[in-house]
Amino acid sequence: MRTLVAYFSATGTTARAARRLAEAVGADLFEIVPEQPYTAADLDWRDKNSRSSHEMTDEKCRPAIAGDALDVSGYDTVFVGFPIWWYVEPRIIDTFLEAHDLSGKKVIPFATSGSSGLGKAPRRMASLAPGATVLEGRMLNGDPSADELRTWAW
DSSP: OOEEEEEOOSSSHHHHHHHHHHHHHTOEEEEOOBSSOOOTTTTOTTOTTSHHHHHHHOTTOOOOBOSSOOOOTTOSEEEEEEEOBTTBOOHHHHHHHHHSOOTTSEEEEEEEOSSOOOTTHHHHHHHHSTTOEEOOOEEOOSOOOHHHHHHHHO
16 A cells, blocks of 8 residues: 655644654655745735635635646555645645546645634535545644554554
């Protein structure tokens, strides 16, 4: 069984969690990089005119991902990590889910946030990954140990 940890990180917090998880479970690691990088102004959720605010108020928004497409065919389990934006996954995660055939795979969300839980993200993600089994997932705030991550993951 091959496992992938795919993640989007706006500030580095989710990247640290993704690296710890991938190392703990022996998974491959893939960073979901936006074609147009986010600036600090883009990420200002208090500014209704910021890029992230515009993206999150538009259900159809699908920010482009940089680089070559990822071949997920060889993976059985795909952990998908992201920061919580507006109580759900950022739209670039929606881009990733819709761009890959995850049918028959187990998809496990994980997220980081200063104050929110996963909210409706797992349910939304399941609707964007038809045929995949999307689990409830977990918040990976703080610094869970490798043993704790392995116990949760399997």
